[in-house]
């Protein structure tokens with residue numbers, strides 16, 4: 001293995017720089033291999049100056065830094081690129097151009113750090129001959145084939161701290177505080193942070209809720225002497241028989257943007273006579289320094305990705321299984337997106353300690 005490239009794609013997540021650092025250090029120290037950084041996801045391969053050498057000095061001091069030193073692109077899908085032509089927006093496929101650029105660089109491997117979207121694109125590029133190794137990233141923890149993605153622990157730590165802070169003000173003002181959290185169609189952040197932060201009600205996409213069940217829980221708490229409640233609501237949560245709430249529609253390139261369910265829940269609670277406020281935590285969950293766990297996992301993932309590249313395990317991604325980092329075929333990992341198992345011990349534990357999911361009057 002003489003020369004590899006590394007790129008980051010999709011939304012950023014705390015720990016990206018820790019992966020990049022581990023890739024560079026392992027490739028240079030263990031394999032004497034040259035590493036190239038690619039700017040802004042796959043776009044960098046076809047942009048002027050988009051590919052550059054990454055040496056040990058380039059990754060010095062980046063372990064605790066959030067974001068990605070390589071930049072990333074949310075719309076960096078080479079199979080569907082939005083461009084302007086004759087004053088009109090059109091979508092073109094530049095994948096052949098990207099593949100040709102990668103071939104011209106004589107790369108032995110391309111290490112792609114990305115979530116569901118980027119890893120799907122990578123699988124297709126692998127089918128076109130690109131020697132891809134994936135590293136699963138996302139705060140949502142919704143990538144199949146691995147027990148956990150890096151970035152998730154940091155996001156849920158920030159969400160838990162937000163709940164702790166809302167707790168004291170909720171109690172002082174006898175209010176119902178609603179916290180809207182990220183996660184897309186997976187409720188992991190709301191579930192884990194909700195349990196860790198003492199939420200009374202957790203609303204997640206996997207368990208459609210009823211508004212009357214939320215009020216039942218709030219009223220029950222008041223009757224038992226707790227004149228405040230904390231609601232952790234996942235941005236993808238939806239009422240039974242209703243739909244998710246979006247703040248922007250999607251199209252062939254952009255996925256629809258979720259957002260607004262927290263406001264709807266808070267308005268309903270207010271209308272029922274319980275004073276309520278909503279906080280949308282948003283990108284605070286993605287920015288800033290990674291937790292120790294995410295640095296540890298990201299470093300192991302980065303090093304394992306280089307070893308997988310040396311072993312020629314293209315079309316695979318690194319993954320955590322029973323505390324061991326292994327590799328799994330991308331096709332297998334991405335076949336089914338990961339969602340909260342509603343029969344898991346995590347959900348049963350939450351119910352057992354009195355948390356309502358808004359699906360029954362408990």
Ligand code: F6P
Nearest residue numbers: 011074138139140182183184258
């Ligand atoms: O997938 C990560 C994520 O932060 C989701 O939780 C959220 O829905 C989305 O990205 C937000 O995307 P953007 O950064 O484009 O607003």
